[in-house]
Amino acid sequence: MNTFDFLMQGIAVATMPMNLLYALIGVTLGTAVGVLPGIGPALTVALLLPVTYRLDPAGSLIMFAGIYYGGMYGGSTTSILLNTPGESASIVTALEGNKMARAGRGGPALATAAIGSFVAGLLATLALAFVAPWVVSFALAFGPREYFALMVLAFVTVSATFGDSTLRGLTSLFLGLALGIFGIDQQTGQARMTFGVPDLLDGIEVTTLAVAMFAIGETLYVAAQGSRVAEKVEAVRGSIWMTATDWARSWKAWLRGTLIGFPIGAMPAGGADVASFLSYAAEKRASKHKHEFGKGAIEGVAGPEAANNASAAGTLVPLLTLGLPTTATAAIMLAGFQQYGLQPGPLLFTSNPQLVWGLIASLLIANFMLLILNLPLIGLWVRLLTIPKPWLYGGILLFATLGTIGANPSLVELGMLLVFGLLGYGLRVFGFPIAPVVVGLILGPMAEQHLRRALAISQGDPIVLLTSPISATLLGLAAVALILPMVLRAMGRGKALSQLASDSD
Amino acid sequence: MTEGNHPTTGKRRPDRAALIIAAGLLLLAVVIAVDMQRLSNVASYARIGPQTVPLIIAMCLAGLAIWTAIEAWRGEFPEREPQEARPVLWIVGGLLAQIALLRFTGFSIATGVLFGFVAYGLGRKVLWIGIPVGIILALAVWILFAMGLSLTLPAGPLESAIQSLLRGQPA
Numbered sequence: 001m002n003t004f005d006f007l008m009q010g011i012a013v014a015t016m017p018m019n020l021l022y023a024l025i026g027v028t029l030g031t032a033v034g035v036l037p038g039i040g041p042a043l044t045v046a047l048l049l050p051v052t053y054r055l056d057p058a059g060s061l062i063m064f065a066g067i068y069y070g071g072m073y074g075g076s077t078t079s080i081l082l083n084t085p086g087e088s089a090s091i092v093t094a095l096e097g098n099k100m101a102r103a104g105r106g107g108p109a110l111a112t113a114a115i116g117s118f119v120a121g122l123l124a125t126l127a128l129a130f131v132a133p134w135v136v137s138f139a140l141a142f143g144p145r146e147y148f149a150l151m152v153l154a155f156v157t158v159s160a161t162f163g164d165s166t167l168r169g170l171t172s173l174f175l176g177l178a179l180g181i182f183g184i185d186q187q188t189g190q191a192r193m194t195f196g197v198p199d200l201l202d203g204i205e206v207t208t209l210a211v212a213m214f215a216i217g218e219t220l221y222v223a224a225q226g227s228r229v230a231e232k233v234e235a236v237r238g239s240i241w242m243t244a245t246d247w248a249r250s251w252k253a254w255l256r257g258t259l260i261g262f263p264i265g266a267m268p269a270g271g272a273d274v275a276s277f278l279s280y281a282a283e284k285r286a287s288k289h290k291h292e293f294g295k296g297a298i299e300g301v302a303g304p305e306a307a308n309n310a311s312a313a314g315t316l317v318p319l320l321t322l323g324l325p326t327t328a329t330a331a332i333m334l335a336g337f338q339q340y341g342l343q344p345g346p347l348l349f350t351s352n353p354q355l356v357w358g359l360i361a362s363l364l365i366a367n368f369m370l371l372i373l374n375l376p377l378i379g380l381w382v383r384l385l386t387i388p389k390p391w392l393y394g395g396i397l398l399f400a401t402l403g404t405i406g407a408n409p410s411l412v413e414l415g416m417l418l419v420f421g422l423l424g425y426g427l428r429v430f431g432f433p434i435a436p437v438v439v440g441l442i443l444g445p446m447a448e449q450h451l452r453r454a455l456a457i458s459q460g461d462p463i464v465l466l467t468s469p470i471s472a473t474l475l476g477l478a479a480v481a482l483i484l485p486m487v488l489r490a491m492g493r494g495k496a497l498s499q500l501a502s503d504s505d
Numbered sequence: 506m507t508e509g510n511h512p513t514t515g516k517r518r519p520d521r522a523a524l525i526i527a528a529g530l531l532l533l534a535v536v537i538a539v540d541m542q543r544l545s546n547v548a549s550y551a552r553i554g555p556q557t558v559p560l561i562i563a564m565c566l567a568g569l570a571i572w573t574a575i576e577a578w579r580g581e582f583p584e585r586e587p588q589e590a591r592p593v594l595w596i597v598g599g600l601l602a603q604i605a606l607l608r609f610t611g612f613s614i615a616t617g618v619l620f621g622f623v624a625y626g627l628g629r630k631v632l633w634i635g636i637p638v639g640i641i642l643a644l645a646v647w648i649l650f651a652m653g654l655s656l657t658l659p660a661g662p663l664e665s666a667i668q669s670l671l672r673g674q675p676a
Contacts, residue, residue: 190544225586397620406650409657
């Protein structure tokens with residue numbers, strides 16, 4: 001069967017009435033939670049994970065796909081109307097979008113973001129469907145050392161390449177790696193770092209860490225700022241429809257954004273934030289209305305929003321084909337897979353094709369649902385933005401603890417939630433990025449297994465990592481991605497890199 | 506945990522809070538290294554056992570601790586926003602109260618207390634309004650998740666009352 005047949009089969013799975021309902025619930029919940037200020041897609045996915053606990057794997061992943069795309073859409077609404085982006089990938093959207101909203105053009109800004117996200121989501125999901133089998137055929141030849149090298153590359157790009165400090169990125173990464181040691185060693189069955197506490201034998205849950213760091217850490221951080229930051233929700237005045245000029249200025253930006261976003265997401269080269277910054281720069285250069293940039297240029301919303309969504313679909317390429325998460329959101333999705341004992345990777349495509357293709361097809365369907373759901377319901381989403389801060393964060397903590405209490409209400413687990421929440425707060429105060437901790441926790445033990453398998457084959461000789469051309473190339477790339485930014489920063493040219501900082505997703 | 510009170514250090518001089526971070530990283534490295542000494546080395550044939558990778562991580566953490574200390578000494582850490590301790594303490598207190606109450610009062614009351622504390626910490630004027638609002642909200646969530654999605658959430662008096670109310674009614 002070729003990709004097209006598989007995709008058709010997937011669509012058959014995804015359009016079963018129950019699965020359509022799951023997708024609808026997913027996109028609605030995802031948008032509703034994603035709209036709330038301060039909540040990005042990573043937290044949306046982590047908070048809503050308990051909702052899917054009792055479903056079968058296919059239904060759960062389909063709902064998950066809806067939550068993921070819905071969370072992305074919701075984030076753009078927040079940044080346009082509130083100017084406090086819930087996720088770093090939406091910062092650029094806030095730049096132009098909030099200016100448009102202030103000028104009474106909030107409607108067209110929301111519309112170009114929604115339609116741009118739809119176009120990008122559609123094209124990028126199709127690209128995912130066609131690229132994934134190709135990567136899988138390539139990845140089937142990968143052995144432990146290639147996987148290890150790939151993970152090292154992902155570690156470096158997630159932690160050290162972007163952001164304003166190699167030191168703090170690496171520190172976050174190694175904190176995550178250290179947390180990954182906790183629990184029973186998968187090869188010898190020996191307990192590591194458990195200090196006699198039975199609850200620690202299973203290791204530290206990725207969802208516990210992610211919810212603690214993103215929800216509790218963020219709440220503590222916002223609370224500690226006091227009432228210094230005043231927020232104003234911009235009302236959507238006038239027509240929400242785009243004019244002919246808006247369309248003419250938007251469509252090229254959507255396509256350019258998709259072209260920039262998808263490859264960046266698909267390669268382990270940083271998350272959606274990088275893509276949206278690059279797209280913004282590209283639009284500024286290509287626009288005939290340069291003077292409007294900074295004052296509410298519609299291309300500056302259309303391009304980055306498209307790039308943002310295209311890169312979100314792109315991150316699913318390494319996640320599904322290699323089991324390699326390159327963003328915090330992807331790391332939590334991987335945890336979602338693992339709760340059903342599913343390990344994404346090339347084998348999942350052969351052992352469970354209905355599931356994988358059902359998931360890809362439901363992404364397409366979620367995308368259509370969001371377009372239909374979002375434009376008419378925009379008034380409802382706007383009302384969610386006006387929830388007063390004390391109630392909002394009280395509710396966030398309610399749902400943050402709900403997941404842990406539902407999964408495992410032990411004292412140790414809830415204590416970890418609190419401790420990691422405080423850690424997340426401390427990391428924010430001192431400017432450490434959060435995503436590398438989450439990615440390090442989930443990817444660290446996997447990288448260790450691959451390294452040990454590779455070294456067991458070579459009887460402990462580390463040179464084996466460099467004798468495979470693929471793994472040598474990947475490790476070389478990782479070294480460049482680590483050293484080059486340090487050199488650039490030392491030369492005082494790191495400004496562009498710190499602008500691309502991944503601070504939340 | 507290294508947060509707490511850290512005055513703004515505008516001048517370029519040794520940054521005490523950052524030095525504490527460095528010490529924390531070093532401590533973590535030492536704890537890992539000590540814990541790994543317990544493990545028996547079964548995989549000597551491959552010269553790589555369960556302790557190898559943790560020891561490499563511990564070494565890297567120690568290296569990062571030194572690097573952090575150097576940056577802290579030179580005052581190269583970015584300036585920090587002044588932090589207010591009061592709201593943080595209310596939220597932490599709310600979480601502790603929830604953990605303590607959960608087993609005795611059930612999900613809704615414990616979570617309602619958390620909700621009230623958080624809302625108060627974030628600027629609600631009256632503490633006592635937040636708690637009942639939170640309890641009602643948590644109860645609604647409990648009905649949705651525990652009864653609707655059969656998630657196991659600890660039940661207390663309120664939850665049992667709701668359960669018997671819903672089950673007791675003729676269908």
